[in-house]
Amino acid sequence: MSRLLPDRVLVALAPAALAYARVRRAPRTAVIHHGSAECSPAGGPEPWRGAVAALAPLADSLKAGRVDVTLVLSNHFVRYALVPSDPGLDTEEEQLAFARFCFAKIHGERSKAWQIRLDRRGPGSAQLASAVDDALLQAMQACFKPGAAVRLVSVQPYLMAAFNRWGRQLPTAGGSLLLVEPDRACLARLENGRWSAVHSARGSFDGATEWVRFLERERHLVAEAVPATEVLIHAPSLAAGSIETGDWRFMSVAQPAVAGLTGRPDFYLSAALCAL
């Protein structure tokens, strides 16, 4: 292990499973170990309890040298909203307060217990915001001792990790990224580099029929006409290639080619490797 470039451990956290990969960064990027664990999906307002319970022993097991840990949070643990651009908001604090106001309008009082992050895209563009339970963040940080060799360096919503990994595959004029997980789907749409829609829904999205239904419903929700187009999709049931259903053409995302991995990684491991 390089002293200057510690190993990275990428962990995908979902209600029913946890997957991780230990990645060596020098002399070349390579997965040296990976694994997964099942979690007890906790219902109710804190569906992340089971995942955090599985994270703690994993963090304890990372003893060999310095390790930087990145967590990728399932969309089950994250809420998204598009915050309209307001030129009257000058400071970051004002913009963040406005984002919090937007979440409160959608989710009510419980949003007060969330931590908000705001992605600042250019002026005049709606901004993507995410919200995560403050208790979840504290529970995850509690798994890592301050000042220890194993450091928690990043906690990313799955949409962030996936978009940063595969967003360049979207058409320049605009396109949709559909992230399908067990019991949840999240759609993010860009038009000319600006967010036009972000929607995360709970339900069963096992096949193309459900995906089309979800996209059609989203098409009716937005005011402007959404042209039928190609959709970049990451879904557990979809192998490499594309599927055409009606007006929609679903293109499976290209998996990262990483040394040390043989074959196509399973869904949760693939989600973890988004943050690579």
Next chain:
Amino acid sequence: MTPRCIELDYIAPPRRHRWIGLALLAAALAVAAQAVIRYRDIQQERAALAASLDLLEAGPRLARPVSAARPEEEAAGIESVLRRLALPWPQMIESVESTASPQVALLQLQPEPERRLLRLTAEAGTPEAMLEYLRRLGASKALAGVHLVSHQIQRDDPSHPVQFVAQASLRDAK
């Protein structure tokens, strides 16, 4: 428009100002490069100045003008040096060496250029050896008026040698 990265990280700081860091790095590298170039120029300039200074110090040292502040002292110093240079050193040393004796050891030779005198301190094994030495010294061509100034028997020494001081005038060189 090419989509850029999303920044919604809950731990890592936003990277949206990465260009500031890159600009600072570029500026720091530029300043460092400028400093290295300047340092090299200064080193070269310093070496050239040092060489010039050496030349200046070596060349006109003898041609330095007499200080106007204390001309009398400077003149007296020059005169003293000239008198020392005018002493008949070869003849004087030859005379002293020719009078050497196994029984007499020369301890000190002290010329006085202003008075053209030579003062000798020596040690002889016996008083007779001392007198013989003075006689031969007086017979030399370079010295005149040789006489005994003082003498003392060293009683602490078991052989009781005689330590004496003699003085002679220097003859003019011909």
